[in-house]
Amino acid sequence: MANIEKRHIIDSNNLSGESYFTSILKEAYACGLLYDSDVENIQLQCIKFLAYKSERYNDGESSSIRVETAENIMKSNLYTIGLYLKSLLDVDCAVNELKTTMISEMYKKGRELINTKFHTAKHIYKLVQKNKLITLNYTYNATLNEKGIGIFFKSYDLDYEAHESPASIDYQLCNPVTDLAGVEFIQKYLENLCLENEFCRNFDAEDIHHLLCGYDEGYKDLLINIFEQVLIAALGCLLANRNVVKLNISGKDIQRLHNELSKYDDYTLALKIRKATEKMFEELNITGLSLRRYIEKSLPKITSTIVYAVKTNTLSKVFVSPINPDLKPKIHFLSGVKMGDEDYRKLIEELFICRYSHDKLALINEKVKSFDDLEDVLLDAQLSEAEITSIFGTLGDIEIAAMIRRHPFKSDIQAVDLSETEQALRLYLKSYIDQLAADRQEQIFDMVNHLICD
Template sequence: MTTAELTCAGWSAAELLTLQERLAGLLADQCRRYAAGDSSLPRETAAELLCSLRYVLGLEGRERPTDPRSLLREPLEEAFRREQAALEKRTAQARRLWQAACTARPRIENRSLTDTLAGIGAFWRRYDRRFFAHEVPGDIDYQLCLPAPERLLGADYLIAWLSRLLAESRFLNCFDRRAVVRVLEGSCPDYRGLHINLFEPVAVNALGRTLLGLDPLDLALPSEGRARLAGRLRALPAQAGERELRAAGRTLSGGLALDRGTAWYVETAAARLWPRVRAALPHNDLEGIFLSL
């Protein structure tokens, strides 16, 4: 949390000063450890060390932030050591998720996905949890359907990103590879080389077939089916469209027996499709959303 956010949360000037002084002392210790005898550090390096401290202590970039006032109730060095131990566990969790993502990856060629997973693997070899815990790989190029929150840092960002990638992979693995490839070729002929998301076009067609009461595993959606979809969705009140798509996502997830995390991902992606659908309906054209195969 920033000073402004802490002030809005009711912190007094004395509390803010105490926390700032404690952080300054801990930063000085970290700078000495990192410099290992050198008399000075570049300003940019000191700023990165401070960002790492704030992340480890839970002041920013965490999925579950620390109560900042808890940092006033004990020596900051003790809190830092405890949070470093907790970070070690989250880092191990992120590595397990990366291994699972590599294993669960669909048998679909895509350069950005290949490069991104390889880049995360290389990142583990240079990740410095002691001094630069907030860092994330700079070469995560694969585009998720639902991006990980940009406010997250370090292992927390990787846990969120890899969990979402795993959800996409588990969904895609429910379908025959040939059917998936047909959808991808219809959506983007160069799906192997371009930075596209593999999950979304497949999920959208599966959702469309679910709305029509058809088996989603086929993925084919004839043009007359798209016209029926347009008629059904156009008849909905504006405020009901998102609920209808989310409910269809829930039905689709149940039919595929998806785990809870993957089901949440599919349902959320389905609901977020509504603005695109709503914008296309007045033109009587869902061709750019649901693919006819």
């Protein structure tokens, strides 16, 4: 009888991790564990405590504040209390606390927990910085720097905006953090990222770079999860009986693997992937329970992807062969000699005076003799989209490729770092490229991958 599990009236699946206080209050009332009088008492205490916090917010001068500010402070209060209630043994204990303990007392205990979690998250952030991957991926590096998630530890308001997560986080995890807010979200995000880094550090940074180049040579600008790509590659190597550490699987390996996996039903294929995972744990000596669980949590999505790829004969889109971009033949592009500063200034002044586009284009064609000068003119001469597009039309493929190399089509996330003229130039360039024939586009982008601009 001692092993009989205690049953609870409230279904914990109905409780919100992000708004725990509000959800448990609602569920407890719906289940008859709280009466009207209990709810009214709790609401009255919350309002009184809000007045107290508002007065402190105003340094004791007054409790009168803007409605938006008061709402934000209330959300912060409820989040803090909810954090404490979540820390209790079970939902029954949480409901009992609501009935017997003052709001101010629950807030005090929650505030202590927030302080502890804040310092824990800060410690994990330092660990993540230590096991950070060496990669070219923009969102990964931007998220991990001081202007990314580092903002949180300078801007987080533990007293009045505890439910907020002030940070710039664009890097997507393999297992996203959901239904959490405030310091809880940051702590969990960092814990997951630390585990992803721990796994990836079993492999050489150069091998990961070559793997991601095989996925897409422009991976540095993609919203891509590195851990997921490395895990998939590692499983692919084991399924193909290749060295898991090198993450190297050839096109022939992938074709043979497809022929073999096509013989299995979904269940048997999932079992083979599971066995490959166990073998990976053994070969990489992954013994940590947290990392093993995180990898296992990632398997359903990866398994579904592999099963679908086998059925649709697209396994080469899932398992990719590494590419070493340094071994590709290079095209050296020389810009030419730039004009002097005084001559360039006079050219820009003349372009400002010109009324007609054909006069501007003729002047540029006559005066501009180097690629660097042309690039400067496109940014400085306040030309229209039609004028810039006309100039693009006079360039050869190699010059267009050089323009793309210098002004790549960046994501919206990265474009915020650019000036308005730089953003406009990239937009016009992309529009020009998009209207070219597909074979010419392919030829130009192939040149981009081989180009060295001196």
